Amino acid sequence: MLGAMAHRPYHHGDLRAALLGCAEDALAEQGPDALSLRDLARRAGVSHAAPGRHFRGKDHLLDTLALTGFERLDTRLGEAAAEPGDPRSRLLALARGYVGFALDHPALLELMYARKHTPSRPEELTAAVGRLVETVLRPVTEGQDEGTIAPGDPGTIALTVAATLHGLTSYADADSLRELQEDLPAVVDLLLSGLLPR
Amino acid sequence: MLGAMAHRPYHHGDLRAALLGCAEDALAEQGPDALSLRDLARRAGVSHAAPGRHFRGKDHLLDTLALTGFERLDTRLGEAAAEPGDPRSRLLALARGYVGFALDHPALLELMYARKHTPSRPEELTAAVGRLVETVLRPVTEGQDEGTIAPGDPGTIALTVAATLHGLTSYADADSLRELQEDLPAVVDLLLSGLLPR
DNA sequence: ACCTGAACACCGTTCAAGT
DNA sequence: ACCTGAACACCGTTCAAGT
Numbered sequence: 001m002l003g004a005m006a007h008r009p010y011h012h013g014d015l016r017a018a019l020l021g022c023a024e025d026a027l028a029e030q031g032p033d034a035l036s037l038r039d040l041a042r043r044a045g046v047s048h049a050a051p052g053r054h055f056r057g058k059d060h061l062l063d064t065l066a067l068t069g070f071e072r073l074d075t076r077l078g079e080a081a082a083e084p085g086d087p088r089s090r091l092l093a094l095a096r097g098y099v100g101f102a103l104d105h106p107a108l109l110e111l112m113y114a115r116k117h118t119p120s121r122p123e124e125l126t127a128a129v130g131r132l133v134e135t136v137l138r139p140v141t142e143g144q145d146e147g148t149i150a151p152g153d154p155g156t157i158a159l160t161v162a163a164t165l166h167g168l169t170s171y172a173d174a175d176s177l178r179e180l181q182e183d184l185p186a187v188v189d190l191l192l193s194g195l196l197p198r
Numbered sequence: 199m200l201g202a203m204a205h206r207p208y209h210h211g212d213l214r215a216a217l218l219g220c221a222e223d224a225l226a227e228q229g230p231d232a233l234s235l236r237d238l239a240r241r242a243g244v245s246h247a248a249p250g251r252h253f254r255g256k257d258h259l260l261d262t263l264a265l266t267g268f269e270r271l272d273t274r275l276g277e278a279a280a281e282p283g284d285p286r287s288r289l290l291a292l293a294r295g296y297v298g299f300a301l302d303h304p305a306l307l308e309l310m311y312a313r314k315h316t317p318s319r320p321e322e323l324t325a326a327v328g329r330l331v332e333t334v335l336r337p338v339t340e341g342q343d344e345g346t347i348a349p350g351d352p353g354t355i356a357l358t359v360a361a362t363l364h365g366l367t368s369y370a371d372a373d374s375l376r377e378l379q380e381d382l383p384a385v386v387d388l389l390l391s392g393l394l395p396r
Numbered sequence: 397a398c399c400t401g402a403a404c405a406c407c408g409t410t411c412a413a414g415t
Numbered sequence: 416a417c418c419t420g421a422a423c424a425c426c427g428t429t430c431a432a433g434t
Contacts, residue, residue: 049402
């Protein structure tokens, strides 16, 4: 691993992507508060000023990383939602996908929803959240067309489902996430049948 | 306001509480990343080393602030859950209380659930989350005793309700929180009746 | 075009010393 | 008991200069 490029070239191959990868590693290892640009530069083997060439600042780098997280989660949920089946199995696949992502990338998921109330938050992140809700919305409207999902504003339904999935991961630490992954059928049935007695 | 204590005494009256208050202000004004201990000390009118007397470090101060947030939210939800009425009105009161807290203290609520995946997270915060779920759990078991809430593991039901409420605030920015507050009846009815057609 | 090295203003934390 | 002031090691960002 070392001998292949003993003295790194002056121009890093793709410093931008390398920095994002290092940032994701550092996030998982040390948490978001301990992450520093200078440390990322050291990990990537460049000077501390080099990241400034590729990102406007620390916020920009973290926002970009969060955006890649939304893209990956959206892809995963889109695949789960596209699977054929009744509403229960599709909702369960959606829930398993979300909790699975939380298990695989806990710190990244936290970053994705963090710094919500900072004025500098870019519109791109808000749009990414909207796309996620849309991914959940598609199976909802399809179910309504088939008559397997109750009528009502599909936006409200999709938002509630997405919020529940995200809220579950917020309430769980690493251990309880693993338990939750197993107990998801009960949660899904609760969402499907409701809290009132039938 | 100034004349009353033109030159502040050497011993601050209650620096610990003052720092927590300043921290909450700074959090709301600048967001969590911009918050610095030295700035808090300046706001409180003490030297930059003074906070070290009352908090083990920045994390300790923020964790303490988050804990006060959980206590206030728990009190608010406890009052909402204790109101008499049918399950729908009580769940609506609970939801209004949660979203109202998010409207009043958006940055504080974010802090409360942040840094979930750092090893240093104190057990006290995990316990506070547990108490919150317990506050939601009480009306659930009462409703089950009356037969107005469907049978099933009350812990799962309470966790799902709490997760949904929290997730909703995670998906909403300041503007959509205000809209959400008005649309809560639809969300509550969805939780009560479920996603399946009746 | 891309990176370095020095510089600047900040920060968290510690610790002797002051009151 | 509580606070200060100096000190240390770090950080984000900028900018001339190098290749």
